[in-house]
Amino acid sequence: CAVSPLAGCSGGGGDDGGSDLPENVVIASEIRRNADGTETFLVGGEPFLYLGAESRFEAYVNCDRASYEDYEKYIKAAADLGFNVLAVSVDWADIETEKDVYDFTVINRILGYALQYDIKIELLWYSALMCGDSHEWHLPDYIFEETPRYQMYVGGLEATSIENSTIYGERTFLRIDAETFMERERKVVEALMAPIYAWEAARSFPKVLIGVQVYNEVDAFPEVRLDAYDVSLNGQKLTKDEAWNTVCTAMENCAKAFKSSPYQVITRTNLLRPACADLSSPGPSPIERAQQLYALESLDAVGFDPYFNNLTDLKTSIQYYQAQLPQNFTHIAENGRSGTTGEGTYVNGDGEILLSISLNCGYILYELASPKAFDEGGYSQGIIDAYTLEDYSYTQAIRSMCFALRAVSPVAASVNPADFAAFNVDSSTGRETWSKTVNTTSVSFTFTTTQGAKGFAIVQDGYVYVYASGEATLTLGNGTFGQAERGSFVGGAWESQETRALENNTISLGGDGVWRIPVLSTEGALQSNTELFKG
Numbered sequence: 001c002a003v004s005p006l007a008g009c010s011g012g013g014g015d016d017g018g019s020d021l022p023e024n025v026v027i028a029s030e031i032r033r034n035a036d037g038t039e040t041f042l043v044g045g046e047p048f049l050y051l052g053a054e055s056r057f058e059a060y061v062n063c064d065r066a067s068y069e070d071y072e073k074y075i076k077a078a079a080d081l082g083f084n085v086l087a088v089s090v091d092w093a094d095i096e097t098e099k100d101v102y103d104f105t106v107i108n109r110i111l112g113y114a115l116q117y118d119i120k121i122e123l124l125w126y127s128a129l130m131c132g133d134s135h136e137w138h139l140p141d142y143i144f145e146e147t148p149r150y151q152m153y154v155g156g157l158e159a160t161s162i163e164n165s166t167i168y169g170e171r172t173f174l175r176i177d178a179e180t181f182m183e184r185e186r187k188v189v190e191a192l193m194a195p196i197y198a199w200e201a202a203r204s205f206p207k208v209l210i211g212v213q214v215y216n217e218v219d220a221f222p223e224v225r226l227d228a229y230d231v232s233l234n235g236q237k238l239t240k241d242e243a244w245n246t247v248c249t250a251m252e253n254c255a256k257a258f259k260s261s262p263y264q265v266i267t268r269t270n271l272l273r274p275a276c277a278d279l280s281s282p283g284p285s286p287i288e289r290a291q292q293l294y295a296l297e298s299l300d301a302v303g304f305d306p307y308f309n310n311l312t313d314l315k316t317s318i319q320y321y322q323a324q325l326p327q328n329f330t331h332i333a334e335n336g337r338s339g340t341t342g343e344g345t346y347v348n349g350d351g352e353i354l355l356s357i358s359l360n361c362g363y364i365l366y367e368l369a370s371p372k373a374f375d376e377g378g379y380s381q382g383i384i385d386a387y388t389l390e391d392y393s394y395t396q397a398i399r400s401m402c403f404a405l406r407a408v409s410p411v412a413a414s415v416n417p418a419d420f421a422a423f424n425v426d427s428s429t430g431r432e433t434w435s436k437t438v439n440t441t442s443v444s445f446t447f448t449t450t451q452g453a454k455g456f457a458i459v460q461d462g463y464v465y466v467y468a469s470g471e472a473t474l475t476l477g478n479g480t481f482g483q484a485e486r487g488s489f490v491g492g493a494w495e496s497q498e499t500r501a502l503e504n505n506t507i508s509l510g511g512d513g514v515w516r517i518p519v520l521s522t523e524g525a526l527q528s529n530t531e532l533f534k535g
Contacts, residue, residue, distance in 0.1 A: 026200070027264045029210040031300055031329045038360050039329040040414050041266075043120065044207050046492065047413035050331060050362030051353070051405060052085025052122065053078050053383070056371060057110070059089070062137045063167060063373035068109045075110070077389050078368055079117040082402025084409070086114065087213065087333075087364050089124040091138045096188045099142040104195045111199055114208050122211040122364070127185060127254065128174045129247070132220025136169030143174070143184070167373055173221070173231055176250040185250075186257040193261035200263060211266045213333065214255050217305060218247050218293075219271045219285040244289060248296060255298035268301040269293060270333030276320045280313055287324045294328050303331035303362070309348050310428045311355050315535020318361045331362030346383055346394045348429040350401040350469060351454055355534055357405055357412055358422040358456065365398075397469065400511060401454070404467040407488035407514040411460045418528035423447040423455040423468070426533045430454055437477075438533050439526045443519060444477035455509065464517045468509035475506040478526055482518035 029048070032040045041050045055074050060066035078086045094106045107123075114121045128134040128143075136144070175181060196209055222243035225231060231238050238246075255267040271290055273283025283304070294302045304321060308314040314335075321330045335352055346352075349365070356363040369386035370379065383395050391399075405412050412420070418441050424434040435448040440459045445466075447455060453470035464481070466474055484507055485496040494516060500507065507515060 024262045025264055026197075026205050026207075026262060028200075028205070028207040029265045031266060033327060036416050037326070038416055039327070041329060041362060043210050047410050048120075048210070049084060049357070049405060049409040049413040050329075050364075051083060051357065051402060052087055052120075052363070053081070053083045053365045053368040054087040054089075054124070054334065055368040056374075057088045057106075058091045058094070058126070058138065059167065059371045059374065061094070062091075062169070064371045066371075068106060071110070072113045073389060074368060074386075075113040075119060076117050077384060079119045081368075081383070081395070081399050082406050083119065083365075084406060085120045085122055085210065085364065086368070087122040087124050089126060092125075092127055092185075092188055093138060093140045095192050096140050099140065102188075102191050104192070107192065107196060108199060111196070111208050115203070115206055120210045121208055122213060123209060124213045124216065125189075125254070125258075126216050128176050128181070129215040129218055129221065129250065130168070131217045132225040133168075133171045134174040134176070135171055138168065143181075167377060167379070173225065173229075175233070175246075177246040177253075182250060182253040185254055189254060189257035190260060193258060193263060197261060197263040209263070209265055211268060212255075212258050214251055214258070214267055214269050214299065215247075216270060217272055218251065218269055219289055221247060223272070223284040223289075244292065248292060251293065252296045252298055255296065259298045266300040266329075267298060268303060268329075268331070268333075269299060271302065271304045273304055273306050273317060274320060274324075276317060278316050278320065280310070287320070290321070290325060294325055301329040301331060303333045303364075305334040305366070306332060307335060309346075309352070311348065311351055311425050311430075312428055312535045314352060314355055315359065318356065318359050322359075322361070329362065330360075331364065332356055333364050334366030335363070346392075346398065349383065349394055350397040351425045351430050353398065353401050353405070354422050354454055354456060355425045358417060358420045358425075358530070358534055360417050360420075400469055404456075404469070404514055407467075408458060408465045410489050410492060411458050411465055415458050415460050418530055419459040421445050421447075421457040421459075421530050422534050423457075423472075424449065424452070425454060426535060436533060439478075439529045441526055441528045442522045443479055444526060446475040446477070448473050453509070453511070459519070462519050464519060465514055466507065466509065466517065467514045468511065470511050472509045473506055474509055475504070476502070476517065477505065478524070479522035480520045481505055482520055484515040484517045486513045486515050488514060 029043050032042050040047050057071055088110055097103045126138050222240045226238055226243055258267055272285050274287050275282045275285055290302045306314055306317045353363055367381050369384050370382040374380055383398055421438040421440055424430045432452045433450050437446045443459050445457045449472035451471040453468045453472040455468035458465045484500045486498050487494055487496040
């Protein structure tokens with residue numbers, strides 16, 4: 001269907017709420033800077049736990065020839081696994097089917113399914129920079145056919161034959177900072193955001209779409225592809241600085257187009273692992289490049305893709321990012337590990353999620369389920385089987401941790417890490433027997449398990465929220481405490497299901513949900529040591 005963008009949805013940009021924003025603004029999501037130096041992700045003005053999984057919609061369509069209707073089961077599966085966000089990849093070619101002809105069926109279906117299953121959507125906008133490359137299947141045909149107006153390739157036209165990708169179609173390098181290309185991208189983004197605003201408005205703004213990832217692993221182009229393919233322009237090899245400037249120019253253009261909509265969501269991007277000397281396997285990208293991207297006016301947050309199962313390395317990478325980008329909402333965009341076929345290797349997925357959230361780091365798991373073409377090519381990283389939707393060996397541990405964190409979403413999303421005690425995540429993968437005492441700023445906790453259980457205790461606003469994934473005991477200290485209530489937050493309010501008295505300030509846990517315990521009094525402030533028991 002040929003559609004024109006709605007009037008009043010273009011122009012302006014920026015993310016500071018200034019006068020350049022369009023009229024009738026609805027702020028679906030934003031990042032709040034807190035007085036204690038932390039950041040909180042907000043949806044509709046309320047703290048929101050950034051805990052999701054990624055699902056490659058475009059790969060199911062392009063590789064497995066799936067229909068839009070086929071995708072509903074993956075959105076339902078993500079909700080059933082306890083995630084509250086699904087990061088969904090949508091092709092430019094799905095939106096602009098022919099030049100200046102738009103079809104919004106795909107985005108309407110995805111938003112509709114997400115609303116039905118009560119899960120939020122983050123749009124993955126790969127466009128012309130996905131893992132450092134421009135891919136045939138992600139872009140409308142006219143971008144390649146109208147030479148040289150849009151097809152301004154780095155390295156000349158011969159670059160189109162560098163390599164054929166069995167997953168994404170032909171790979172090349174587009175000149176994404178050319179004004180002719182950026183004009184087309186601005187136009188399609190503004191065309192896309194207009195019906196999203198209308199869809200949300202027609203339903204009284206349930207705020208289903210809460211974010212956009214602008215491109216994917218953009219540093220792969222300057223840090224990896226330049227040397228691997230000797231990328232050049234007009235006979236001159238690009239320098240890394242030139243390539244990074246290309247990335248920044250295109251990204252600001254694209255992010256600003258998203259920000260021109262009256263429906264405001266956070267814009268973010270993801271990089272490869274930082275080149276941190278303290279990591280056992282550092283990535284290729286200097287942290288200065290993440291800072292360069294974070295400085296862009298229209299980009300709200302910069303995350304990275306660690307791909308670590310080792311919790312020590314994961315903690316090191318998260319805290320390194322937080323220290324170097326102190327006002328950034330640090331988040332992990334992907335953290336799968338490839339298997340050869342079938343299952344990925346999420347040997348410690350529940351620990352990775354718990355550790356990240358306890359450090360005030362958002363988490364998007366890659367990936368929910370791998371398309372058949374990924375599986376056959378050795379790229380399988382799913383946590384459920386894509387066709388049977390059956391669990392793998394590690395899936396239940398991930399599901400249990402997700403639901404436990406979801407049960408305390410308002411506090412988990414807003415608490416300072418000094419008051420978020422995480423248990424049995426201070427070794428590479430967790431231990432079968434773990435017994436240690438962890439102090440928050442007001443309450444101490446002695447957590448003991450001989451069954452390999454992981455768990456947490458969060459102290460906020462006069463209550464303690466505790467959980468263990470398996471059999472464990474938890475003894476509370478430095479205060480007096482009331483009766484425990486098992487329950488969860490529903491619509492922002494705590495709902496209790498049953499009560500249990502503590503015995504000598506001790507509660508037995510066994511993967512039976514989250515318990516809330518009132519703090520009646522404390523014996524004074526403690527020196528928090530939660531950090532020592534993370535990673």
